[in-house]
Amino acid sequence: MTCLRGGFSVLLAGNWARHRGDLSPDRARDVLDETVDKNRAAAKVARERLSFINQADLDQVVSALDELNSRVSDLEKTVLGGSDDSRLEHCRGKS
Numbered sequence: 001m002t003c004l005r006g007g008f009s010v011l012l013a014g015n016w017a018r019h020r021g022d023l024s025p026d027r028a029r030d031v032l033d034e035t036v037d038k039n040r041a042a043a044k045v046a047r048e049r050l051s052f053i054n055q056a057d058l059d060q061v062v063s064a065l066d067e068l069n070s071r072v073s074d075l076e077k078t079v080l081g082g083s084d085d086s087r088l089e090h091c092r093g094k095s
Helices: 002-020 025-049 055-080 086-092
Strands: none
Touching: none
């Protein structure tokens, strides 16, 4: 949103300056190019910060995690004996 607002501000200021004679067409083009470059850079940073995983990859990770949880649970039962897992509840994030 800020990029759009900034872009519109530059366009409006450029249009106003052009009508007053303060800005040549070449300088206006340069200013617009600079603004577009800044907006592209800001969009790239935002895209990197918001790098999302697609649903298929997320499903694979969840499936692998579920399998690992099951294997760990089986190992705990084997190593600790019985089905009393109360000693390990804090490791699983349960109270």
